[in-house]
Amino acid sequence: MALLPALLLLLLLLLPLAALVLGTVLLALPSYEIPPGVNQPAKLRLVLAVLLGTAAVGRILEKTGLCSQITFGRYVRQGRRLRVDPKLFIQDLQFNKVPVRVYQPKAISHGQRRAIIFFHGGGWVFGSLDTYEKVCRYISRESGSVVVSVQYRLAPEHKYPAAYEDCLNATIHFMRNTEHYGVDPARISVCGDSAGGNLAAAVSQTLAGRSDLPKLRAQILIYPGLQALDFNLPSYQQNRGVPLLFRERAAFFALQYLNGDASHMQEVLEGSHIPPDMRMKYRKWLPESFILTCEYDVLRDDGLLYKKRLEDNGVRVTWYHLEDGFHGIISLYDYGGFSFPSGKRGLDSVVNFLKGL
Structure with missing residues (x-):
């Protein structure tokens, strides 16, 4: 009692x-x-x-x-590790001391598989392997690809360039050990949403000139955040109060990651600022790109501007725009009553692009 x-x-x-x-x-x-x-x-x-x-x-x-x-x-936001998937072999590993979760289809493959290295979103502050478990499972199952989800260090405890370094190191480790996963080294792509899209673009830029590693097949950027210099672009004005990412929160996340110091801004965002005198080099080296944007997203114009910059440099770009979408809609896939049909359409557009690689 x-x-x-x-x-x-x-x-x-x-x-x-x-x-x-x-x-x-x-x-x-x-x-x-x-x-x-x-x-x-x-x-x-x-x-x-x-x-x-x-x-x-x-x-x-x-x-x-x-x-x-x-x-x-x-x-x-943590999410949880799901039950065993009958179609996937899933294991938690470490690549260069970076925690990763590897998803491998159990179905017999008639050749080496493609691979996607996935960097989760969350403004460099939130997100985990568990948070994006359903998204990564879906991509692996539906595209028949090996998916490597990377748990990079988070801000503000670990500021720039910690997340970028973790993503780069995990990618390089995987590229050097593709034989262990039955992956074709010529069919490796990087993928990320929101802050993860920023990291995917940065890793892609860094690896562009590496002659000691396979060339990335593609970069897949899902409503990426590619610049933090201008929070007055039309999309920031039009969608400043639209969830899941508000204009003020976008600035907050950038400052958490960069420690409020703009001196490193150009380095971390170099993916959206290609110097004119290097255009011919990037035309040769930059991989084919897929960019997904949402109409009701403060980061919409980041993706559109990057699309234009890539196309100006001769890079092939596939663009998919969710006219009724908002920022973060992909991460809500299979999230019970909080899922949205257009999020599933966006995720399927990623899968369809991968199947064509």
């Missing part, structure tokens, strides 16, 4: 917290815009409420000294 008073006390403590969080969410909701053309606006408003509630709880926990807002956000 002593348990009952304790439960009642806990309930009394939680009720004010719940009321405070609910009040915060209700007050904040009207200041965010859900465009009428977005995919399933009512559901996206529910996702927005969850995001705002999570942020409110995180702020409370940080003020009480229990944990930081970022730590709580990571816990909520």
Whole structure:
């Protein structure tokens, strides 16, 4: 019977917290815009409420000294390792001391497979192997490819260039050991969404001139963040209050990763700034590219500008645009009631591109 008073006390403590969080969410909701053309606006408003509630709880926990807002956000977004997949062989390994999860189709292959090295999104601050488990499983199963998901170090504990170095080192390790996975070294691509798209572009640029490694077959950039110099592009203005990425949060993530120091900006974003005197070299070296953008995304114009820059340098680009999509829609794939049909379409566009390589 002593348990009952304790439960009642806990309930009394939680009720004010719940009321405070609910009040915060209700007050904040009207200041965010859900465009009428977005995919399933009512559901996206529910996702927005969850995001705002999570942020409110995180702020409370940080003020009480229990944990930081970022730590709580990571816990909520963590995801979980799924059950055994009958179509995939999955194992957790380390490539050059970088944790990775390798997905290999069990189906018999009549030759060496293609491979995708995947860098997750999350603003360089959030995200994990578990967070993107469903996405990587889907890509591996549907495209018949080996997928290597990379768990790079996160900011602000590990600032630039930690994430980039982890992604580069893991990629190089895999390129040098393709025989262990039945992979054709000429069919390796890098892929990433959001911040992961930035990392994929940076790794692709770095490997462009390496004569000691296989040439990347392609780079697949899903609503990538490719510049942090201008937060006043049309897409930043039009979609500043559209979830899952708000204009202010985009700037926050960039500063967390770069430590607020713009001196390294050109280095980390060199994928979107190709010097004119190197055009002929990049025309020869840069791999075929796939870029996915969403209409209701602050990073929309990052992808469009990069598409134009690549095409100006003679690089073949496949562009897929989700007219009713928003930032982060791919990461919600198979996320229960929070999934969106256009996210599945976007993911299938990636798979279809891979099948053509």
